[in-house]
Amino acid sequence: MTQTASVWLVLLLALLVANMPFVSNRLFAVYALKSPKNLAIRLVEMLVWYLLAGGLGLYLEQRTGQIASQGWEFYAITGTLFVTFAFPGFTYRYLFKRRG
Incomplete structure (x- = not known):
């Protein structure tokens, strides 16, 4: 695999898994919980996906x-990029008005 393909793979994977906590009600998209996930569980799940x-x-x-x-700057930038990637899922889960 070329270096460019590796970079694109990691970016696309990060975009996908950053939204997983907000799109799926299952823990890590596998384990069904008895009660719905709250924001704290979703953020912890997002941290695990980031790692x-x-x-x-x-x-x-x-x-x-x-x-x-890598220094702390690298992790600060990649963390904020991951949070930015999660914005569509967050918007879908918390900011869209549900009708019906």
Whole structure:
């Protein structure tokens, strides 16, 4: 897999999993809960998805060559990018008016 394909794979995966907590009522899209998820559970789930997407990115970077060291700035930027990716799901879940 080329480096460009790896980057696009991680970005598309991050876009998909950032919205998973807000689109699905199942925990990690697998486990059905007895009561609906609240915002706190959704945010914790989003953090776990962020770590998994970052782990895949780290793995793909390690496969293509040497892993570059990252400071706190990298994690601050990728975290805010992940939250930005989650905005469509958040909007769908909390800001659209339900009719009927």
